[in-house]
Amino acid sequence: MMHSDPTTLQSNEVADVAVDGVGGREYNKVAEAIVSHPAIQELDKFGSLLKDNPLDLDSRAAFLATCWPFFKTVAAGILILSARITDELLETDPWDAQPQGAFILFASVDEYGLHQTNKFNQPHHILFKELSEHLGVSTYHLASSDFVEHAGKAMGELSNRYYRDVSIGQSLGFHLASEMVSSREFLYFLEGFQNHAEYYGLKDKNDPVLSFFKVHSIVEPMHAETGKKSLLYFLNRDPEMAGDVMEGALAFMDGFDNMFKSINSRVFAPHA
Structure with a gap:
């Protein structure tokens, strides 16, 4: 069962405009643009097809290899964005610099397996x-x-650039879109592979080998929430940043749309 209408904002994705004022209104415009983007329908299609159709080796390889150029950039990109935010605010709002950087860093801590202070996780x-x-x-x-679709490589290059080389507003918009989409995509991945556990050689639906999917399905809603908090801070501080934020969010969504169109066409050609 898919968990929610993918075109509807979830509770952690909505700003309370009565509290957050102009920043909240601008944030909600960006969030609504993310969930109404055609990329969400493309991802939804993938999730449905994955649940109904087990992937042979070539299809599994094409899916994972096309996602990998993007996946591998995320942890370091988030870390860099956190440091950029801290450095920028140290000059103007020093007591906000570390807390705002921490909202973004929270996601990278999970990526590096450092979320428990008494245990090193994978x-x-x-x-x-x-x-x-x-x-x-x-x-x-x-x-x-032979397996990495061009759109996957392009998504990795886009991620590298938007976490490092564009304005803070564009980076935050890109990051928000990534976290909001991840809240949905990893549930689709997890359920799709669980639905064909025997075919994939899994012990059961809770086989630890699915941890990459399962962990993300748990933590991504929290990452979307912390990304929202940081973005609201910046939008309330400088509402004119909203244009950059929207540009960054749409850059992510356009790249993600191209990537999953390519995956659906390659992996599910008879069905997509």
Whole structure:
């Protein structure tokens, strides 16, 4: 069962404009643009097809290899954006610099497996590697142009640029879109593979090898919430940033749309 109408804002994605004022109104425009973007329908299509159709090795390789150029950029990108925010605010609002950086850093802490102070957990890249290997997808597949669709490589390049080389507003818009979409996509991934547990050689629907999907399905709503808090701070501080924020969000959504159109066409050609 899909968890929600993907075109509806979830509770953690809506700003209380009575509290957040002009920043809240501008934020809600961006959030609504994200959930109404055609990329969400493309992702929804993928989730439905994945649940109904188990993937053979070539299809699994194409799916994971096309996502990997983007997935592998995320942890370092978030870390860099957190540092950029802290550095910028140290000059103007020093007591806000660390707290606002922390809202973004929270997501990277999870990516690096550092969310428990008394235990080192596997970083998400290692969880991805373990999942891929279990599914028969090797490092050769992940690096081969035979399996990496161009739109996946382009999404990775876009992520590198938008976390590092554009304005803070554009970076925050890109980050928000990424976290909001992730709240949906990893549920689709998890349910799709759980639905064909025997075919994929899983012990059961809770096989630890699915941790890459399962962990994201748990933490991404929290990451969307902290991304929202940071963005509201900046929009209330400088409402003119809203144009940059929207541009960054739509850049993510356009790239994501292209990536999943490419995946759907390659993996589910008879059905998509």
